[in-house]
Amino acid sequence: MRCRVYAVDLALATRVFGGVIRSRSVDPVRTGQRALVAFPEEMLFRAGLGFLVGVHPAVYVVASSVAFGCIHYWYGMHNVALKTVGGVSYALLFLASGTV
Numbered sequence: 001m002r003c004r005v006y007a008v009d010l011a012l013a014t015r016v017f018g019g020v021i022r023s024r025s026v027d028p029v030r031t032g033q034r035a036l037v038a039f040p041e042e043m044l045f046r047a048g049l050g051f052l053v054g055v056h057p058a059v060y061v062v063a064s065s066v067a068f069g070c071i072h073y074w075y076g077m078h079n080v081a082l083k084t085v086g087g088v089s090y091a092l093l094f095l096a097s098g099t100v
Contacts, residue, residue: 041068045087046094053095061091 045068052060069084094100 041071042090042100046090047100050094057095061088061095064091064094 045064049060049064049067052063065084065087068087068090069080069082072079072083
């Protein structure tokens with residue numbers, strides 16, 4: 001299920017940016033770095049903010065999604081919006097499954 005969510009995220013980004021998003025070169029070091037970033041992000045924004053579920057699930061979804069979007073500010077406001085929307089789906093998946 002998680003792979004489908006990332007595929008949807010990529011499809012949305014492709015639609016927003018008007019073309020296929022590809023790296024200019026295949027650099028194994030950068031690819032490895034990108035792959036390793038996903039796990040800490042999930043631990044921080046899904047499991048790390050999981051205590052907010054006890055407050056109210058909606059507070060958790062909003063807080064984790066906005067925080068997730070905001071850390072992508074470096075890439076521009078359009079990416080913040082896209083990642084915030086993606087963060088909502090990731091947070092809902094966390095609530096539904098109870099696991100990262």
